[in-house]
Amino acid sequence: MPCRDYGSDSYTSPTSTWQYREMKDRADMLARIACAAMTELENNSISEVLLLKNDEVREWWGQHKEADRRAREQEERKQQKARLRRQALRKLTEEEKIALGIKKGSQEDQEGDLSAVLQQSMKSLKVMK
Numbered sequence: 001m002p003c004r005d006y007g008s009d010s011y012t013s014p015t016s017t018w019q020y021r022e023m024k025d026r027a028d029m030l031a032r033i034a035c036a037a038m039t040e041l042e043n044n045s046i047s048e049v050l051l052l053k054n055d056e057v058r059e060w061w062g063q064h065k066e067a068d069r070r071a072r073e074q075e076e077r078k079q080q081k082a083r084l085r086r087q088a089l090r091k092l093t094e095e096e097k098i099a100l101g102i103k104k105g106s107q108e109d110q111e112g113d114l115s116a117v118l119q120q121s122m123k124s125l126k127v128m129k
Helices: 006-010 017-043 047-053 055-091 094-099 106-128
Strands: none
Touching (some): 017 047, 017 055, 047 055
8 A cells, every 4th residue: 555644745855953853743643543543443352454554553552552551650750759759749838848949038139040041131132142
C-alpha cells in the first residue's frame, strides 16, 4: 500500500525551525489518529486481524503502547511528587518556609523584584548591542 503523509511533500528542509515544528505537529497528529484507531480496534477485539497481517503496524503499535505506558508512569510519578510537596508545605508555617528559602519574606521579595528588573534591563542592553 503506497500510503504516506502527502502533506510532507511541501517541506523543503526539516532543518528550518518552523518546518520542523510543522512536521512534528503533523507526525503527532497522525500518531494520535493511529493510536485512537488501534485502541478502538483492540477495545472491540478485532485488532488481531490487522496486527497479524501487517508487521509494520504490529511493530509500531507495540512500541507506541510501551512508550505511552512509560509516559503515563512518568506523569504519575511527577503528580505524586507534586502532591507530596504540597502536603509537606502545608505543614510548614510561613516563617519556616522563609527560613528554608522556600518563600521569600517581604523585604527579600522587594529585593528579588528589584534584582529581576535589573537583570532584565541588562539583558535588554545586551540585545541592543
